[in-house]
Structure formats: C-alpha cells, structure tokens
Amino acid sequence: ILDSFNDLYTSYVIFCTLLMSVVILVISIFNAEFYTVVPSIPCSRLALIGKIIHPQQVIHSVVHAVMGMLVAWCAAVMTKGKFQFLAVPCTPPESLDDAVPQMCLNEYHLFFLLSGAFMGYSYSLLYLINNMNYLPFPIIQQYKYLRFRRSLPLLIKHSCVESLYFVRNFCAAYYFFGYIPKVWISTTMDLHIDRKLHPLDTLTGLLDISLFYHAWLCGVFLLITWYIAWLLFKIYATETHHFPIQPTFAEETDQCLPKILNSNPPLIIKFLALQDLMLLSQYSPVRRQEVFSLSQPGGHPHNWTAVSRECLSLLSDLTQRLITQQEAAAANGRAKQPAGELKGSPQAPGAVVQEDMSFQSPRSNIPRASMSSLVKSSLMPLKTSPGSDVGSPFSSPALNCKMGILDVSSPWHGSVQSPRVMRRGPKLWTSGSDLQMNGSHHESFPVLSAARVGSEAVQPSFIYTWLQNKQEQIKNFLSKRVLIMYFFSKHPEASIQAVFSDAQMHMWALEGLSHLVAASFTEDQFGVVQTTLPAILNTLLTLQEVVDRHFKLPHVSSKPPRISGSLVDTSYKTLRFALRASLKTALYRITTVFGEHLNAVQVSTEHKKRLQQFLEYKE
Amino acid sequence: SGSATIPSLKHRLQRNVAAVAWKPLCASILAVACQSCVLVWHLDPTSLSTRPSSGCAQVLSYPGHSPVTSLAWAPSGELLLSASPVDTAMLVWDVSTENCVQLQWFGGGGVTYLAWSPDGSKVLAATPSAVFRVWEAQMWTCERWPTIKGRCQVGRGLFPPTQGGYRRGGADGVFLKLPREMQGQVGGSKTASIVADLSETTFETLYGEERIGGEVHSMVWDPTGERLAVILRGFFSPPPAPKIPLPAGRRGTVIAVFRTRNSPIFELLPCGCLRGERGARPQLIAFHPCFGKGALLTV
Numbered sequence: 001i002l003d004s005f006n007d008l009y010t011s012y013v014i015f016c017t018l019l020m021s022v023v024i025l026v027i028s029i030f031n032a033e034f035y036t037v038v039p040s041i042p043c044s045r046l047a048l049i050g051k052i053i054h055p056q057q058v059i060h061s062v063v064h065a066v067m068g069m070l071v072a073w074c075a076a077v078m079t080k081g082k083f084q085f086l087a088v089p090c091t092p093p094e095s096l097d098d099a100v101p102q103m104c105l106n107e108y109h110l111f112f113l114l115s116g117a118f119m120g121y122s123y124s125l126l127y128l129i130n131n132m133n134y135l136p137f138p139i140i141q142q143y144k145y146l147r148f149r150r151s152l153p154l155l156i157k158h159s160c161v162e163s164l165y166f167v168r169n170f171c172a173a174y175y176f177f178g179y180i181p182k183v184w185i186s187t188t189m190d191l192h193i194d195r196k197l198h199p200l201d202t203l204t205g206l207l208d209i210s211l212f213y214h215a216w217l218c219g220v221f222l223l224i225t226w227y228i229a230w231l232l233f234k235i236y237a238t239e240t241h242h243f244p245i246q247p248t249f250a251e252e253t254d255q256c257l258p259k260i261l262n263s264n265p266p267l268i269i270k271f272l273a274l275q276d277l278m279l280l281s282q283y284s285p286v287r288r289q290e291v292f293s294l295s296q297p298g299g300h301p302h303n304w305t306a307v308s309r310e311c312l313s314l315l316s317d318l319t320q321r322l323i324t325q326q327e328a329a330a331a332n333g334r335a336k337q338p339a340g341e342l343k344g345s346p347q348a349p350g351a352v353v354q355e356d357m358s359f360q361s362p363r364s365n366i367p368r369a370s371m372s373s374l375v376k377s378s379l380m381p382l383k384t385s386p387g388s389d390v391g392s393p394f395s396s397p398a399l400n401c402k403m404g405i406l407d408v409s410s411p412w413h414g415s416v417q418s419p420r421v422m423r424r425g426p427k428l429w430t431s432g433s434d435l436q437m438n439g440s441h442h443e444s445f446p447v448l449s450a451a452r453v454g455s456e457a458v459q460p461s462f463i464y465t466w467l468q469n470k471q472e473q474i475k476n477f478l479s480k481r482v483l484i485m486y487f488f489s490k491h492p493e494a495s496i497q498a499v500f501s502d503a504q505m506h507m508w509a510l511e512g513l514s515h516l517v518a519a520s521f522t523e524d525q526f527g528v529v530q531t532t533l534p535a536i537l538n539t540l541l542t543l544q545e546v547v548d549r550h551f552k553l554p555h556v557s558s559k560p561p562r563i564s565g566s567l568v569d570t571s572y573k574t575l576r577f578a579l580r581a582s583l584k585t586a587l588y589r590i591t592t593v594f595g596e597h598l599n600a601v602q603v604s605t606e607h608k609k610r611l612q613q614f615l616e617y618k619e
Numbered sequence: 620s621g622s623a624t625i626p627s628l629k630h631r632l633q634r635n636v637a638a639v640a641w642k643p644l645c646a647s648i649l650a651v652a653c654q655s656c657v658l659v660w661h662l663d664p665t666s667l668s669t670r671p672s673s674g675c676a677q678v679l680s681y682p683g684h685s686p687v688t689s690l691a692w693a694p695s696g697e698l699l700l701s702a703s704p705v706d707t708a709m710l711v712w713d714v715s716t717e718n719c720v721q722l723q724w725f726g727g728g729g730v731t732y733l734a735w736s737p738d739g740s741k742v743l744a745a746t747p748s749a750v751f752r753v754w755e756a757q758m759w760t761c762e763r764w765p766t767i768k769g770r771c772q773v774g775r776g777l778f779p780p781t782q783g784g785y786r787r788g789g790a791d792g793v794f795l796k797l798p799r800e801m802q803g804q805v806g807g808s809k810t811a812s813i814v815a816d817l818s819e820t821t822f823e824t825l826y827g828e829e830r831i832g833g834e835v836h837s838m839v840w841d842p843t844g845e846r847l848a849v850i851l852r853g854f855f856s857p858p859p860a861p862k863i864p865l866p867a868g869r870r871g872t873v874i875a876v877f878r879t880r881n882s883p884i885f886e887l888l889p890c891g892c893l894r895g896e897r898g899a900r901p902q903l904i905a906f907h908p909c910f911g912k913g914a915l916l917t918v
Binding site: 265509571585618 | 723742757
C-alpha cells in the first residue's frame with residue numbers, strides 16, 4: 001500500500017490526473033451543448049439513420065472516441081504492467097546469431113487504446129439512441145445532494161453491467177478487424193510484430209482473463225466518470241428557479257414571471273418558469289396574492305392576465321395540433337390531396353404491401369396496375385373481417401410473405417377495427433399513396449392521353465397535374481419496394497410520442513392554472529379570476545374533448561413496456577397519459593372548489609353538460 | 620351513485636389486499652395495495668359492467684417493495700405514496716408515467732401507516748418502532764420524532780383539516796399534540812406536548828363505576844375540524860345494569876367523541892361516548908365529507 005501511495009506522487013500520475021480532468025471538462029461541455037428539454041423522437045428508421053449521420057452527432061461520436069482513447073491511455077500508463085508502452089523490445093530470437101533487438105508492438109497496449117475508443121464511441125451512440133440529452137424534470141422536488149445520492153448506486157451498477165457489454169462487443173470486433181490497426185501502426189511507426197507471442201486477434205489470445213478484467217475495469221471507470229458528469233449536469237439544469245412576480249428593482253423587470261412567459265425565451269427558461277408557476281400556485285400563498293393583485297395606479301390585473309393568457313395560448317396550441325393530427329389521420333382514408341407534404345399519421349403501413357408481394361412472385365408477368373387492383377378487390381373482404389389486423393411496421397415484410405398470411409400480432413389494445421382503418425395504405429410522404437393506388441393508375445392514363453391530344457389552352461395547369469401524377473406513380477412504385485418501406489415507414493408509437501413530446505409544458509400550465517383558480521375562490525380579493533373563468537373552462541373542456549378523441553386513435557392508448565430500474569429516463573414515452581390525467585384532475589379541481597356556482601358561468605351548452613358530469617363525478 | 624350494479628375487481632396479482640384508496644379529485648381511479656405490487660384500477664363510473672377486465676388495472680411494482688400495506692394519495696391528486704413494513708424506502712409514484720422516486724432512510728424498519736395533511740404539505744409515516752417521521756412535501760426532507768414515552772408504538776396519526784399542528788395517537792392511549800410549524804419546515808419535535816391521556820381511567824357515573832380508555836385503534840376528524848372520534852380498545856366497561864356480573868379481562872371497544880378547537884389554542888374536550896351492542900366491535904369509522912348540517916359519523 002505504501003508503494004501505491006508513493007506511486008501517486010510520481011509525475012506520471014499527476015499528468016494523467018490533469019488529462020482526465022480535461023477529458024471530463026470536454027464531456028461536460030458536450031453535455032451542455034447538446035441538451036434539450038424536448039426530446040427529438042425519430043419517427044422512422046430513416047430519421048434515425050439521419051440522426052446518426054448528422055454532422056453534429058458525428059463530431060460528438062468522434063470526440064467521445066478520442067476522449068475514450070485518452071482515458072484508456074491514462075489507465076494503461078498508470079497500471080504500469082504489460083500495458084504501459086506501445087513499443088516494447090521484442091523477445092530475443094532463439095537462434096544464436098543475435099540481431100539488433102528490435103522494437104515490437106505491444107499488442108496489449110493497442111488493445112487497450114482501441115477498447116477505450118470503442119467505449120467512447122458506444123457511449124456516444126447510446127447517448128443518441130436513448131435520448132440522453134433529454135432533461136427530464138423530476139416529479140418531486142428534492143435537494144440536489146439528495147437527488148445525487150439517490151441515483152449513485154444505480155449509476156454504479158449500470159456502469160458495471162454496461163462496461164461488460166462493451167468489452168464483449170469490442171472483443172468480437174477486435175477478433176474480426178483487429179489486424180487492420182495492428183498492421184497500420186506497425187508500418188507507420190516502424191515496429192515489428194512479435195512472432196513469439198500470441199497475437200491477440202485470435203480466440204486464444206482474447207481469452208486472457210487479466211486482459212478482460214483490465215479492460216472492464218477501465219470501462220467501468222470511464223463510464224462512471226462520464227455518467228456522473230451527465231447526472232450532475234441534469235441535476236443542476238433542472239433545479240427549480242425562483243422567478244419573482246413583481247419586480248422590486250428596475251433591473252429585475254426582465255426576469256419576472258409574467259414577462260418571461262409572454263416573451264419567447266429559450267425553451268429551458270420557459271420550462272423553468274412554468275415549473276415555478278406550478279410550484280407557486282400550490283405552495284406559496286404570498287406569491288399567489290401577487291398574481292391576483294392589481295397594478296397601481298391603473299387597477300389592471302396585469303400579472304393574472306399575462307399568466308392566464310400564456311397558459312391558455314399554450315393549451316389552445318396543443319388543441320390545434322391534436323386536431324390537425326386527427327384530421328390528417330381521418331383524411332388518409334379518403335381522396336388523395338394534391339400537395340404532397342409529410343403527413344405524420346400514426347398508422348402502420350398496411351398489410352396491403354405485404355399481400356402485394358406475396359402475390360407478385362407467381363404472377364410477375366401480369367402488369368402491375370391491373371394486378372394491384374385485382375389483389376385489392378380480392379383482399380378487401382378478407383381484411384374487413386374483425387380480428388385480423390395490419391402488421392406491425394417493424395416486422396419484416398419478407399417474413400410475412402413467406403408466411404403468406406396476415407400478420408395478426410396487434411399492438412392495438414383490442415379496439416374495434418373499422419373497415420376504413422383496414423383500407424389505409426402505407427403512409428409514406430403523402431396521403432395519397434393508399435387505396436387510390438389503382439385509381440391513380442387509371443387516372444394517369446387518361447391524363448396522359450389527354451396530354452397527347454394536347455389542349456394548349458390549359459398548358460400550365462396541365463403540366464402541373466401531369467407532374468403530380470408522375471410523382472404519384474413514382475411514389476406508388478417505390479412504396480411497393482419493401483426496402484424503401486422498411487426505411488420510410490413511420491413507427492406509430494414514435495409518431496405519437498413526437499406529437500406529445502413537449503407535453504410537460506402543458507401539464508405544468510394546467511396544474512398551475514387550476515391551482516390558481518381553485519385558490520382564487522378564497523384568496524382573490526378583486527375578482528380578477530372570475531372574468532377569465534369562461535375562457536379557461538372553454539379551453540380546458542375543448543382540450544379534454546380533443547384529447548379523448550385522440551386517444552381513440554389506434555396505438556395511442558397502448559402503453560409502451562416499462563423497464564424499471566434503468567438509468568436512462570424514458571418518461572417522455574408516456575407523457576400523453578400524464579397529460580390526460582393532469583387535465584382531468586385540473587377540471588375536477590375547479591369543479592370541486594366552485595361546486596354549484598359554476599352554473600352561473602357563461603359557457604356553451606355542451607360544455608355546460610360536461611361540467612355537470614364533472615360535478616356529479618361521472619366523468 | 621344510485622346505480623344498482625356493484626362491480627367486483629379481480630386480478631391475478633391482487634393478493635393480500637391491505638389497503639385501498641380512491642384518488643382524490645377523480646371519480647374513477649382506485650389504488651389497491653397488494654402483496655407484491657400496487658394495482659391502480661381505471662374504472663368508468665358510468666359503466667354497467669360488473670366485472671371490469673384486468674386490462675383496466677395498471678401494475679406498479681418495484682423490486683424489494685412488498686408486501687405493500689399502506690397507500691396514501693396526495694390531496695392534490697398527483698402523487699401516490701406507497702409503503703411497506705419491510706422496506707426502508709417509501710415510494711412516491713407518478714401514476715401515469717409509472718415513475719417512482721424512492722425516499723430512503725437508514726434503520727428503523729419500514730412504514731406501517733401513512734397520512735397526508737389535507738393541505739398537501741406534510742406526510743406522516745409511522746414505523747413499527749417507537750419513532751415516526753414527518754416529511755414535508757415540498758422538498759421532501761424528513762424529521763424523526765421519537766415518542767415521548769419511549770416504549771409506545773405509534774398506532775395512528777392524524778392531521779387536522781385546517782392549518783395547524785397535528786396529532787398522534789399512541790398504542791397506550793396517549794395523545795401527543797405537535798405544534799404549528801413554520802411553513803415549509805418541519806420542526807418542533809422538542810416542543811411536542813401531551814394533550815390528552817387516554818389510558819385507562821375509572822370514573823363514577825350514575826350507574827356505577829365505569830372504566831374507559833386504553834389503546835387507540837383509529838381516529839378520524841370531521842372535515843370542519845370540530846369533532847374528533849376515536850376508537851378505544853380497552854377493558855369492558857360495565858353495562859348500565861350493574862347487577863350482571865362481568866367476566867374478567869374482556870376487552871371491549873368504545874368510541875369517544877371529542878369537541879376540538881384549533882384556535883386560539885388547541886383544545887380537546889370530551890363530549891361523549893358511543894357504545895354499540897354487546898359483542899359488536901367497531902372497525903372503521905368515517906365522517907361524511909360534505910354533510911351540510913354538522914358532523915355525520917358512520918360506524
């Protein structure tokens with residue numbers, strides 16, 4: 001032990017420690033650059049690939065790989081065993097004619113460095129895939145030290161397990177590709193490969209326990225330090241910030257809550273402001289009084305107006321977004337639209353494509369257009385039988401072809417399948433590439449023949465429609481290509497999550513607003529809330545209707561599987577359920593506090609009926 | 620609600636149900652504490668089905684947290700606390716995202732009883748030992764309150780419906796009053812004082828000697844904060860007819876009703892006793908939450 005303490009003071013160690021701190025600094029800079037409060041959810045495989053090869057992500061991966069290599073180098077140097085140097089003298093040959101001792105490549109050192117680089121790269125890839133740049137806000141507030149201490153055991157356990165996986169993957173990679181860096185280094189640095197020792201990229205070479213152990217230990221150290229940096233960043237960034245409501249000093253005017261809510265600050269500031277609103281509405285009567293206060297000398301409730309206007313506009317925004325989504329989903333079953341914009345429809349690509357494939361192989365000589373219509377008409381009655389279902393988008397279509405049957409694995413929650421749902425075709429990038437496939441084929445021919453006849457009077461629009469139809473044809477053709485479908489198909493669960501990805505803001509707005517309204521029943525001296533009560537109730541009830549309707553769409557009400565005890569936070573996947581629950585609780589809160597007095601508020605008759613349901617606890 | 624159908628809830632994980640709690644500010648969510656998990660049922664209040672499918676139940680489980688014996692919903696309806704007597708961590712669940720936060724402490728066993736204060740700012744957690752913890756719900760820090768009389772076990776705890784101190788009933792019939800705290804901080808364990816001693820006493824009545832008092836089994840406060848009802852298990856008090864001989868050592872239960880006042884000072888005045896038929900034992904009592912004409916107690 002004394003020896004190791006002595007070792008601590010050597011310059012090597014100090015240099016390595018400095019290098020490590022530089023590494024951590026760089027990692028933290030990357031954490032701070034890349035964070036987001038709204039997760040970006042790739043909706044299709046192509047989007048995921050696009051995310052991986054995005055230049056920002058490439059830089060992230062390369063830098064992490066380099067950092068990993070640095071950490072591994074420091075670890076190798078500090079271990080001082082056989083790993084220490086890249087070049088070691090070769091074992092002398094047995095023959096008596098002694099050549100000059102040459103420098104050989106120390107393969108262990110190389111293995112170490114490469115394993116560090118590999119781990120850095122895998123960390124960066126996992127960071128991307130698990131959306132680790134997403135900052136989830138905690139469900140309960142706790143002091144920072146307690147939060148850190150609570151997450152530490154899980155972090156350590158996770159690092160150990162993950163390091164094991166990384167080392168295993170790296171051993172496999174080295175076995176296959178290890179000779180490339182070996183040869184490259186030995187030629188560039190003019191080192192020789194030692195013939196006497198076992199080369200490492202063989203099975204016997206790799207089954208070295210001590211090597212495995214050292215690599216694993218290095219990986220654990222690397223992951224622990226990087227995860228701790230990430231965790232500390234998360235804890236500090238999501239700490240609640242206290243925004244004053246009434247500015248006491250002139251320079252604080254820009255920081256006060258109503259101003260921030262109404263301007264367009266960076267998203268994290270807006271999130272923190274809304275979280276603060278939520279907390280003050282529940283726990284702080286003094287600040288609530290400030291919200292309900294009137295301005296001097298005009299007597300206008302500026303604070304309340306600002307807060308309520310912002311919350312209501314957020315909620316109406318969400319309502320609008322959901323309505324647009326629902327209309328797109330509904331319209332996909334009807335006639336195609338001329339503009340070919342991306343429709344984010346939460347629909348699995350139809351089994352239509354799969355049936356086409358299964359029928360095409362024996363009858364490939366039949367022209368495709370008529371064939372598809374034949375297939376379509378013969379399959380319609382088959383598909384409208386209840387219980388059969390469109391296949392999940394990620395099951396390989398080729399497998400379905402071989403089985404030749406409809407894929408009945410339904411991620412749906414037992415909802416009733418309407419025939420219209422069945423007929424929806426693959427949703428690529430327009431809404432038109434579906435049932436009207438055969439229709440478009442037939443239409444394109446008369447259009448083309450009309451083109452040949454040539455009516456010059458309608459030239460511009462005719463060319464436009466001709467181009468459109470050609471586009472449709474190409475898209476229909478491509479949509480039958482299984483590979484293209486594989487990449488472009490939109491994963492329904494991911495699309496749904498993407499719509500609700502910033503729902504945390506809306507949840508806080510709902511809670512803050514409803515708590516303030518409930519508190520105003522006893523605390524509002526000037527009645528500032530009462531004038532906005534109809535607007536608030538209208539917005540909340542409309543949002544409730546739209547959310548209920550949205551949950552009737554396929555896939556929306558099924559919960560993604562939950563993995564408990566994992567380090568990465570996947571709460572963004574279930575934000576829609578939290579939003580629905582919080583909306584209901586907000587409405588109940590208002591109706592419970594106001595009770596029968598709500599009948600005096602001016603709302604439309606259907607809303608009145610719904611409020612009555614809430615009052616009777618029948619919702 | 621006036622409908623004649625009474626749904627029954629069955630689920631394969633629903634074993635050894637120890638506690639059941641409706642979510643506040645909601646008409647359709649019920650949390651059930653089972654042997655290995657917490658089941659949250661999402662029911663439709665207007666549906667006529669008598670057997671909701673087990674797909675309506677959400678399973679909240681956490682390794683090491685079983686059997687779950689006490690549940691408490693936050694009054695604002697967003698968080699569910701679950702506790703187990705063998706787990707030294709209390710779980711705070713966000714039910715819709717199925718995320719939980721563990722609040723751990725070291726030593727002292729699990730939690731036998733949970734109670735929220737009605738304003739949602741404090742949580743009382745009683746342990747099997749002679750210690751209980753009070754958590755404040757804004758930053759979730761806790762304070763240990765050792766009981767004054769060392770050996771006694773915490774049976775029940777209660778928060779008054781209005782702002783103010785809270786009280787705790789012990790197993791040997793002692794009421795502790797814990798004083799008003801500053802907002803957001805839990806403090807004052809040194810200034811707790813005994814408010815009422817409900818251990819056994821005998822006193823004379825018109826009908827002869829009566830013995831009342833003993834163990835506090837449970838207590839409830841009415842929503843206006845004016846009446847407190849306590850189930851006391853003690854020795855059998857003689858019936859009005861003094862000639863009937865008493866079997867020795869038989870325990871009976873009585874419900875003592877107190878009149879309480881929280882301001883300007885805390886006052887607890889006994890105002891009567893309720894006794895059921897011979898052999899009947901009250902198990903659960905509750906006040907009607909919205910009774911307009913006073914306090915209505917159901918036994």
